[in-house]
Structure formats: C-alpha cells, structure tokens
Amino acid sequence: MATLTLRPAETIDIDINSIVLTRVIDNSVNQLITATIRDLWRDIILWQGAEEYEAAGIWTNESALERAKELINSVNVRFN
Numbered sequence: 001m002a003t004l005t006l007r008p009a010e011t012i013d014i015d016i017n018s019i020v021l022t023r024v025i026d027n028s029v030n031q032l033i034t035a036t037i038r039d040l041w042r043d044i045i046l047w048q049g050a051e052e053y054e055a056a057g058i059w060t061n062e063s064a065l066e067r068a069k070e071l072i073n074s075v076n077v078r079f080n
Contacts, residue, residue, distance in 0.1 A: 002072045006042065006079075014040070016069050024064045033059065034080045035068055044068060045078040 005011050014037075023036040024046070031053035034043045046067045047056040056063070071077050 002075065004072065004075070004077055012040075014072060016072060019065065019068060019072070021061065021065055021068060024059075024061070026059070028053075032080075033064070035064055037068065043080040044071065045080050046071070048078070 002014050002016055003011050004014060020038040021035045022038050024033065025035075025043075026033050031048065031050055032045065033047040033053070033056055035046050036043050046064055047053050047059075056067075059067075
C-alpha cells in the first residue's frame with residue numbers, strides 16, 4: 001500500500017496490486033507518456049523528456065503498468 005499526496009493535506013491510499021490503467025497517451029511531439037489510473041482523478045506522467053522517452057522504447061500495456069507501480073512505490077509520482 002502506498003500513500004500519495006495529491007494536494008497539501010489530501011492523501012489517498014492505493015493498493016499497488018489493484019492498479020488498473022484505463023488509458024495511456026503517448027505524445028511523441030512532447031516526448032511525454034501519461035496514464036490514467038482508475039479512481040485517481042489526475043493523470044500521472046510515466047515517462048517525460050528525451051532520455052526517459054527513449055528508455056520507454058516501444059512500451060506495452062504491461063510495461064506501462066509496471067512503470068506506474070514503480071513510480072507509486074517510489075513516491076516519485078509526477079502528475080499531468
């Protein structure tokens with residue numbers, strides 16, 4: 001279980017094993033890949049910038065889900 005702060009003094013608990021990505025958007029022009037997580041009102045940034053975008057390579061739904069879990073577990077979530 002991870003706790004994320006969405007706004008000062010507002011946190012939610014997320015069961016890392018129950019995360020469902022409902023949408024992943026790949027914007028090659030801006031080198032930005034974002035994801036929508038069910039029951040989370042803000043999209044998260046999975047990969048951003050030339051280095052991260054290149055590292056993502058040809059991502060799959062599974063690799064996007066693993067990246068989301070990695071970011072949430074590290075508490076290094078960037079919102080879009």
